[in-house]
Amino acid sequence: MGKRGVRLSREAIVGRAVELADAEGLAAVTIRRLAQENAVTPMAMYWHFDDKDSLLDAMAEHLIASVDVPEPTDGPWDGQLRAILAALLAALRPHPAVAGLASARVLATEPGLRLAERVLELLGRAGLDTRRAAEAAMFLVSSVIALVTAAPADRRGPEDEEDAVRQRKARLQALPPSRYPHVVAAAPELANCFDRDGYFDDNLDLLVRGVHGIA
């Protein structure tokens, strides 16, 4: 029996696992560590989950379930598609260490299917045939996840992040400008783009405009 007599539950374990991943990275999420956090034996976890992989599945589903998919409107497809992708982004962004788990599992969870259904419908309205819509839907979801996970994995506190940005910038600016003129010129923007909201907004635009382009 766990701490203060509180029974374990799948939900509680998954929630703690996501917190752990946010704070210390996915590598810190360990059967034994999670057991310890809940003042319980490692083997107690195996009553709630078949194995570690199904724990990771549950973490991914937890994230996908937290997406607040906006209700359909009678507005144009592109605005609605953008809103759905933005909702996915908003749900994943606080959890960059976990987001990568979601990409392979969207079609295996109920909330993921609801999301896919909406995206497919809008892509059809945009003029894509079934195959192109399927391809684009999978890719759009993958890309939004990539938007979140691409940030260089910093295992530091939020204030050391500023140091990391400065250091990346300095490294890029120290490159030979004759070989890498554009990289050197764009060093400040390359070093901190993952911290700016514009990075996410502009690239969501790129994706939606891309759908326009192939429709």
Next chain:
Amino acid sequence: MGKRGVRLSREAIVGRAVELADAEGLAAVTIRRLAQENAVTPMAMYWHFDDKDSLLDAMAEHLIASVDVPEPTDGPWDGQLRAILAALLAALRPHPAVAGLASARVLATEPGLRLAERVLELLGRAGLDTRRAAEAAMFLVSSVIALVTAAPADRRGPEDEEDAVRQRKARLQALPPSRYPHVVAAAPELANCFDRDGYFDDNLDLLVRGVHGIA
């Protein structure tokens, strides 16, 4: 001393590590396993690499170095951009288990910087200012990597892959069509899109057209 008196080398170890990841997944890439494959003690690895993380760095750099970046031409920017992204894709596609390591390390390797330099130059020619070009360049590279890594990680042989596709299709087609009409209708396309060249070609187009759209 290793098998048949052959000295270890960083290159040989990295090459074997990539092969291992291709065949059995990234989780199979282990200091101890790699040592065993080279008929050597695990600690021998630590003469060639600081730690496991620098081994993974080296694997990522190995992949990025294998990108055959096409020479600049005086053709239009969009065709050249597409060709560069296609070259990146072609290099990563045989190594889906390793490709994910590359996204955080592009700007930390020499071949990655060459690639970034070319992409930034072309995005500038497309009309993006320095900041938008930097954002888009990082995202385009991330997205191409996502294109490769998004495929559901099958740890099976190439012929069991057909079974996996059939099974995914059956699962999607068994869903209630009243709730998920578009998913059910697109089940065949959703289940096998990662195996079709069109998936990659069409989504490269989506990205390039997206740049057109925001320029």
Next chain:
DNA sequence: ACCTGAACACCGTTCAAGT
């Protein structure tokens, strides 16, 4: 310069058992 040997603190997982 390149590698070995022994040891340490971790993993995931199985199996039998307790209440």
Next chain:
DNA sequence: ACCTGAACACCGTTCAAGT
């Protein structure tokens, strides 16, 4: 239904030592 205890086969890594 929910959890413990002991055990097994793995990890990455350090430290001292060999040639």
